[in-house]
């Protein structure tokens with residue numbers, strides 16, 4: 267199994283994808299949320315088979331989304347019962363969320379979101395002319411929490427809530443006692459919930475993913491196989507659109523406005539969500555748990571242990587507002603800038619620890635040398 271998760275840095279440096287392409291020869295890339303591992307063999311085989319089959323013609327869409335049964339089955343694992351007739355495919359998770367907000371809100375609408383916030387959501391909200399209603403995560407000794415009552419009141423006063431669960435960048439997995447009051451507040455006030463659950467399969471032992479769809483039928487749930495199986499380039503996502511008005515709003519727009527997923531993206535997603543990929547995912551989580559332990563013990567008190575994801579949210583205030591810039595200049599380690607996640611990200615950097623031992627050694631050494 268280890269050969270799946272032992273990437274060669276020489277190979278990584280030759281890859282055309284953005285993660286390593288921006289790193290100079292003496293730099294190490296630990297930023298954007300791509301992993302350094304090849305996807306599961308079953309995914310590569312299914313794409314190879316699709317290519318060798320030679321059919322690059324139009325897909326047969328007469329029965330609706332080809333991904334619906336697999337999405338329903340996958341979310342059943344997490345305890346949710348999705349309606350297959352309410353599933354749509356999108357090019358990617360962000361495309362789906364933007365489309366849903368676009369058909370639901372007007373300029374000036376208010377969107378509640380946890381802070382710090384995954385940067386594309388900040389851009390979406392700003393470019394659409396919506397206003398942000400922040401739900402601040404606050405760091406306690408060893409975890410990130412938010413004031414549930416205050417959050418419920420924020421949700422009640424907002425037109426939409428974008429939930430990111432599990433959360434990027436803190437790695438929090440929301441518990442039912444946190445989700446419940448937000449869902450209740452949204453139901454009572456007609457606030458649309460859009461739940462980004464793209465990290466749902468990357469949960470560490472001791473935690474469990476609770477889909478928003480286990481608590482309400484009217485939320486929009488968006489996900490893809492791209493984060494858990496390292497497939498960001500395949501451009502393929504799915505959304506369960508519980509809310510009838512949103513479903514009709516999407517259906518009323520021209521068919522080709524949002525693009526469409528490709529046969530290869532569908533083949534890759536179906537393979538990733540098949541039982542044949544389970545052993546790879548189990549192996550991945552073992553490697554990620556060890557990497558997480560390594561990083562948190564190297565940086566005591568600077569990061570709370572993420573409950574999901576391969577992202578560490580590291581507090582380095584002595585390096586100024588944007589520690590990632592200082593660290594790159596001093597050591598050649600490329601991280602994601604905290605301030606990209608909004609004001610709450612000042613003094614933070616995000617570390618991607620989905621890599622092999624030898625590269626993680628370099629990540630930790632460079633981080634420690636930057637902070638002296």
Ligand SMILES: Cc1ncc(COP(=O)(O)O)c(C=O)c1O
Pocket residue numbers: 299357358359360361384430434462464490492493498503
């Ligand atoms: C919370 C979250 N949502 C969405 C995405 C992007 O997904 P996609 O590439 O399918 O738009 C990411 C990528 O890291 C993410 O962390």
